[in-house]
Amino acid sequence: MVFPLPLIRILMMDGILSHEAGRRILAMGNEAVARGAMEAGMGYFATYPGTPASEIGDTLVAIQDHVPNLYAEYSTNEHVALHGAIGASFSGIRAMAAMKHVGMNVAAEPLHFLGLTGVLGGLVMVIGSDPGATCSTTEQDDRWYSLHTHAPILEPSDIQEAKDYTKEGFELSERFNVPVILNLPSRLAHNAGDLILGDMPAERKATGHFVKNPVRYFNLFNSVVENHRRLLESIDRLREYASSSPLNRILPGSGDWGLITSSVNYGYLLEALDLLGLYDLPILKIGLSYPVAEKLLEDFLRPLRGAIIVEDLDGFLEFQIKKAAYDAGLSLPIKGKDLFPRYGELNVDLISETLAREFGLEGRLEGLSIAARAKPIIAKLPPRTGAFCAGCPHRATIYAMTKATRRQEVYGGDIGCLTLSGLPPHDASDWVTCMNCGLATSQGVSKMISDQRLITIVGDSTFFHSGVPALVNAVQQDADVLLIFLDNKWIAMTGHQPSPTTNLKVDGQNVPGVNIRELLRVLGVKYVRTIDPFNVRAMMDGILAALEAPGFKVIIAERECSLQADRRRRRMKSEEEVYYDIDPERCQRCGECYRDFGCPAIKSRMEGGEEIFYIEEATCTVCGACKAVCPNSAITRTEVRSRTKVSELAEVAG
Amino acid sequence: MKTYDIVICGFGGQGVITIGNLLKLAAMKEGISVSGAERRGGAQREGGVTSHVRYRVWEEGDTFDERRMTRSGMIPSGKADMLIAFEPLEGVRHCNFLHPGSRVVLNTEPSPPTLVRMQKYTYPPLDDLLSTLKEFTSLVFPFNINQLSRDFFQDLLHISVISLGLAVGLGEIPVSKERFLEVLQERYPDFEKNQRGFELGLQLARSAGN
Numbered sequence: 001m002v003f004p005l006p007l008i009r010i011l012m013m014d015g016i017l018s019h020e021a022g023r024r025i026l027a028m029g030n031e032a033v034a035r036g037a038m039e040a041g042m043g044y045f046a047t048y049p050g051t052p053a054s055e056i057g058d059t060l061v062a063i064q065d066h067v068p069n070l071y072a073e074y075s076t077n078e079h080v081a082l083h084g085a086i087g088a089s090f091s092g093i094r095a096m097a098a099m100k101h102v103g104m105n106v107a108a109e110p111l112h113f114l115g116l117t118g119v120l121g122g123l124v125m126v127i128g129s130d131p132g133a134t135c136s137t138t139e140q141d142d143r144w145y146s147l148h149t150h151a152p153i154l155e156p157s158d159i160q161e162a163k164d165y166t167k168e169g170f171e172l173s174e175r176f177n178v179p180v181i182l183n184l185p186s187r188l189a190h191n192a193g194d195l196i197l198g199d200m201p202a203e204r205k206a207t208g209h210f211v212k213n214p215v216r217y218f219n220l221f222n223s224v225v226e227n228h229r230r231l232l233e234s235i236d237r238l239r240e241y242a243s244s245s246p247l248n249r250i251l252p253g254s255g256d257w258g259l260i261t262s263s264v265n266y267g268y269l270l271e272a273l274d275l276l277g278l279y280d281l282p283i284l285k286i287g288l289s290y291p292v293a294e295k296l297l298e299d300f301l302r303p304l305r306g307a308i309i310v311e312d313l314d315g316f317l318e319f320q321i322k323k324a325a326y327d328a329g330l331s332l333p334i335k336g337k338d339l340f341p342r343y344g345e346l347n348v349d350l351i352s353e354t355l356a357r358e359f360g361l362e363g364r365l366e367g368l369s370i371a372a373r374a375k376p377i378i379a380k381l382p383p384r385t386g387a388f389c390a391g392c393p394h395r396a397t398i399y400a401m402t403k404a405t406r407r408q409e410v411y412g413g414d415i416g417c418l419t420l421s422g423l424p425p426h427d428a429s430d431w432v433t434c435m436n437c438g439l440a441t442s443q444g445v446s447k448m449i450s451d452q453r454l455i456t457i458v459g460d461s462t463f464f465h466s467g468v469p470a471l472v473n474a475v476q477q478d479a480d481v482l483l484i485f486l487d488n489k490w491i492a493m494t495g496h497q498p499s500p501t502t503n504l505k506v507d508g509q510n511v512p513g514v515n516i517r518e519l520l521r522v523l524g525v526k527y528v529r530t531i532d533p534f535n536v537r538a539m540m541d542g543i544l545a546a547l548e549a550p551g552f553k554v555i556i557a558e559r560e561c562s563l564q565a566d567r568r569r570r571r572m573k574s575e576e577e578v579y580y581d582i583d584p585e586r587c588q589r590c591g592e593c594y595r596d597f598g599c600p601a602i603k604s605r606m607e608g609g610e611e612i613f614y615i616e617e618a619t620c621t622v623c624g625a626c627k628a629v630c631p632n633s634a635i636t637r638t639e640v641r642s643r644t645k646v647s648e649l650a651e652v653a654g
Numbered sequence: 655m656k657t658y659d660i661v662i663c664g665f666g667g668q669g670v671i672t673i674g675n676l677l678k679l680a681a682m683k684e685g686i687s688v689s690g691a692e693r694r695g696g697a698q699r700e701g702g703v704t705s706h707v708r709y710r711v712w713e714e715g716d717t718f719d720e721r722r723m724t725r726s727g728m729i730p731s732g733k734a735d736m737l738i739a740f741e742p743l744e745g746v747r748h749c750n751f752l753h754p755g756s757r758v759v760l761n762t763e764p765s766p767p768t769l770v771r772m773q774k775y776t777y778p779p780l781d782d783l784l785s786t787l788k789e790f791t792s793l794v795f796p797f798n799i800n801q802l803s804r805d806f807f808q809d810l811l812h813i814s815v816i817s818l819g820l821a822v823g824l825g826e827i828p829v830s831k832e833r834f835l836e837v838l839q840e841r842y843p844d845f846e847k848n849q850r851g852f853e854l855g856l857q858l859a860r861s862a863g864n
Contacts, residue, residue, distance in 0.1 A: 005843060013841060026678050026688065051694070134693055158727075159689065191727035192678060193689030193708075251720065267726030275730065279721050348730035366753075367732030370790070374731070374750035377786060381747055382775035384665060384767040386701030424768050563699075595771050600700055604766075618810040 008062045017063060021199045028192040029162045029184055030055035033126055036166025037096050038067065040122070041201040043208070044088030045072040046081035048465065049494035050100030051135040052186035053128025057098055058495060069204040074497050077435075077465040078103035082110045082125065089121040090217065091208030094170050098126040101142045102434060106466070108145065111179065115150045116219050116227040118177040118234075120211060122170035125151070126182045131312040132345030134186045137415065137432055139343065141313035142183060146290040150235050153181045153290040154247065157266035159193050165287065167198065168247065176238045178231070183289075185312070187264050187345070235291055243295035247287030250296075255281040256305040257359075262286040262317060265310050265346055272352035276361050292320045298328040308358070309336035312346055385423045390601040391562030391621030393533040394418050394486055398426045399597050399629065400539035401455060401484065405547070410445060412438035412456030417493045417561075418486050421457065425598045435462050440470040443479040453547055454481045460516070461491040461499035468523075475524045478551045482543070485554055486533075487516060488561040496564055504560075506567050520554055527553035534559060536628035562621045577640045578622045580615050586634035587613060597629045655716050658828055659729045660690075660707040660821070661751045664740025665765065667699035669814025673738065674705030676818060679841070680833040686711050691727035700768075702744060711828050736825045738817050740799070741765050742783045752790035759820045760787070761813060763800035795824050795862055802854065812851040819855015824862065831856065 011017070015025040016035055027035065033056050037045065047057035060072040071088075075081035078099040085095035099107060104127050111125065130136040146153050152172060156165040162184060169180040219227055242248060259281055261269050266285050273281065284300045286292065301307055309318045318336035325334060339354050340346060349371055356362045388395040398421040401411070413422050413429025414437060422429030431441060438456040446454050458467055463485065474481060489504070491497040498505075503513030520528050527549050531542045539557065546553045582593075582602075593602050594613050601620040604611050615626070615635075627635040660677060664670045671692050678688040690706035708725045716723075731750045737758045739745025745760050752758070762780055770777045787794045797820060803812040815838070822831055831852075838848045 005841070010841070024682065026675070026682060187691045187727050190694060191689060191691040192675065193727075194682070194687050264726060267724055268728070270721055270724040271726055271730065274722055274724075347728055348726065352730070367730050369732075370753065371731035371750045374790070377749060378747055381743060382767050382770050382777060384700075384702045384744070384747075385769065386666075387699075387768050389667070389699040424774070425772050595773070598768055598771060604771075616810075618804070618808075 007058060008066070011059060011062055012066070015197070016059065017066060018197055019200050021197055023197045025195050025197060026192060027159060027195040028055060028190060029159050029188040030190070031059050032159045032162040032195050033098070033166050033182065033184065034059040035195065035197065036163035037124070038070070039163070039198045039200055040167045040170040041094055041204050042096055042170065043069055043071060043093040043121070043205055044085060044095040045070070045098070046075045046084040046096075047073075047098040048075055048078045048081055048103055049491055049497045050103050050128060051494055052130060052189035053098050053100050053126060053184065054494040054497070055189070056126060058497070067204070069206045074491075076500070078107040079109060082107040085123055085125075086110060086114065086117070088208065089119045089123040091121065091210045093121040093205055093208040094123075095121055096124045096126060098128070100128040100136065101130055101140055102136065102138060104142055104145065105434070108149075111145065111149050111151060113219065114179045115231040116224060117217050118230070119173055119179060120213075121208065122173035123179045124166060124169040124173060124182055125179055126166075126184060128189050129183050129185045131185055137419070137434070139313070141316055143289060143316040144314065146181065150231055151179050151181045151290075152176070152235075152238055152288060153183050154287060155183050155263040155289050156188065156287070157263055157285070158188070159191055159195050161287070162188060163195060163198070165247070172238070176234045178234055178238070183263065185264055185345075239291040239294060242288050242291060242293035245288060245293070248293045248296055249285050249287075250300055251283040251285065253280045253282035258282045258284065258300060258304045258307045259310060260284045260286065260300075260307055260317065260321065261310040262289050263312070265312065265351070268346060268348045268351050269310050271348045272355060275348070275352050275367065276356060276359070276364050278355070278359070278361075286317060289317055290320070292317065292324060294324045294327070297321060297324050298330070301325055301328075301330050301332060304332055306333040306335070308339065308355075309334065310340065310346065310351060311336065314342055386420055387423070387598060387600060388417070388420055389562055390599055390619045391566070391623040392417070393488055393557065393559035393562065393623070394421065395597065395599060396533040396536055396623070396625040397484060397486055397539060397557040398428055400533070400536050401543055402426060402428050403596075404540035404543045405455065409453045409455050409547075410442075410449070412442040412454065414438035414456070414458045414462055416459035416462050417488070418457055418459050425596055435465050436467040436470050439467060439474055439481065439483055442481045443470070443474050443477060446479045446481050447477070455484060455543070455547070456481055457484045457486055460485070460487045460489065460501040464500045464514070471525075472523055474552050480550065481552055482546050483552070483554045484543070485516060485556045487556055487558045489513070490561045490564055492561045492563065496561070504568075506564055506571065508568060508572065516556055525552065525554050527551070528556065529554075530556040530558055532559055533557045534623050534625045534628075536625055562623060566621050579617060579638055580620060580622060580624065580627065581636050581638065582613050582615055583634045583636055584612060586632055588632045588634070589613065590631065592631055593626045593629050593635065597626060599626055602626060655713060655723050656711040656828070657725065658709040658711065658736075658826070659734050660736040660738065660827070661729060661734045661748055662705040662707065662738045662740075663744045663748045664703055665699070665744065666701050666703050668703070668740045669811075670703040670705050670740060673814045673818050674707050676834065676837055677707045677827075677829075679837045680829045681709055683833045683836065684829050686828065689725055689727055690729075702747070704748065709828065736821055736827065738821050740813060740817065742780060743767070743777070746783050746786050749787060749790050752787070754791055755793070756791045757793040757825050758787055758791060758795060759817055759824060760784070760794060760796045761799040761817065762796045763798050795820065795859075797858060797862075802858075803851075806854060807847065807851065812847065815848050815851035816855040819852040820859050821855075823856040823859020
């Protein structure tokens, strides 16, 4: 498909702003949440982008100029985002903060106080959870947070509920004076399908008013204990309400075993039962998974011979349900994590297989025999690991780093597109955990080793997220570490949201961006060099020189993300055309460009029994880095002005 | 209610998600209910991408039965009616979704993953990949779609729309070709080229189907 339309045009066409209640549109889970927030009259939105939740922010930021009295921002991190939403709530405006699951760890601190202060405008926190780690560096059951923050959790099961529960979240938040968490797993965040729109508010509250409330908002000593008591009272009231709330519902059945589930597993479970031809088992669908509806549970469980809980990860529902059953004096068997794994994600295959085993119906599932046949075939295939895009400046930097140092150093990895430095062919991240794990951990390593040297990397957005304290610490402690700051000007990995260093938009408009060099100087970094990653030789020399210098030093590898640069180039329609070729006469087939550098635009084909490397014009972004990589000077650059493309000639002729 | 499930696979930058959206938007114009999750990682161009497209086609006299008519975002094993694979290795990687009546539109041009480039794995011969797929369904339709895109458009941006034409021509997708053209016209720039790509796929499907 030729160049996609700008996001705002697509969203407008999709009717995300439509006032036509009852209209059916195509929306992904994330867009449904955005729409739900709009229908609820939300006035303040803040996020730090993170897959799978990124498109909530992308949608709301894109439309804010078209919606009166909607404020939406990309914040520097999730902690800041949630604080901003709290401020809006205290001013009487409905507010939302969205983030991925690990972002919740960052926002956990303000969340722990939010129960004490309560809210004025409804506050919904959306968490893009990720069972199966489809797009994350960790797998965690985010719902446990509610056992110590007491924030209620909504778990929508499909796209429609993603919207409707969002709206309901604001109502519950105000009614019970607590923040509400909407848990959106990646499989729902990125499920795109039918969404039926609801009413939009006649008008969105224009401005709020900060109502002073020191009894709730200023917590110290005795007032903490008093507000803690108030919070628990609110949750007790909510627990009562949960048994009559439509958020939890029973699908009745005559069977004597019952099933309990929430979130996307509701859809998987219904499909699994359909495959098994089991239509008579009663099902309790939980939409409010903290606090669980104790009375409803008791009513559901009492007539049963046993129950099975179908949920992802740790068994958060099971923990609460077993306690509730015990308190109610019930002693029926309740199964859950003894049947289903506590890691990875559930799916229809896994649920149907497990239930077939439990109910002795193994023969009914032909899909599973196909899956069993496919499994060894798939296991033998070469895996497809992610790789830097063609023309990515990070590839050039990481290549220069590993070549210059001959893989002898300790390499700290970090979060972002540059996490790919840990994958083949680079294999150059000795650890990767959370944001800014690179420098902060390197500092500790550097103090404990004497015969190894340390290089650690970070990207611009990740650095501003939480890296400033790590950097200041490294400066103060004079950590013997080389930090390579890969400044590509965008939050590229999550879809090119602006980063603090963005200084030129895709349409060519200049915007003020943070000058990292100046910032580092002010923070006391003595050794700073800026090098263009596409100048591979200069980068290699620069890295070797920096490693010789004592103490803490920084190289800024400054070059814009190739995808964004390419988008701007296409828009600007430059008359000058450049292309690169591999001269087959000079090429020694050494594989340096194809294997070690590994740019996807460099391809291979067999010709006369010999492997030939060539550059595919359709993929090449003409960065020129490969020219510097080739030890045989076989890669050539050609510049043409107003070159008439072969395609245009063909069209004229045709 | 009838259902029709489609799995689309390839790697980042090929248009897997775009085609998934097109299939859904066109179906919605026919009154079909749609859903389906995408597996997407970051914005990078080379990692594997999968899109599930699930149709529920309503029939006269249907009353909604939640237990029999709910479809989640993910297609179970053995339930895809159509697999559109933008790369042969990726096609085989999704063979668990096939059943004996599934149709497969397969782009035959290999794009070796990094570990193959590094000579840590061997890329299986194309014939082996094809015969593996044929163990699951006899209805495998191979085309070098990259070459078609290069020949007709001098780029690789049109493999997605050509594949869509092939799938519509070869499958039993319950959406008329006009709906796809409407969506292409309404929502994508450069309609004339996309239409040509789509029609090219349809035309090739006709000759392959006979």
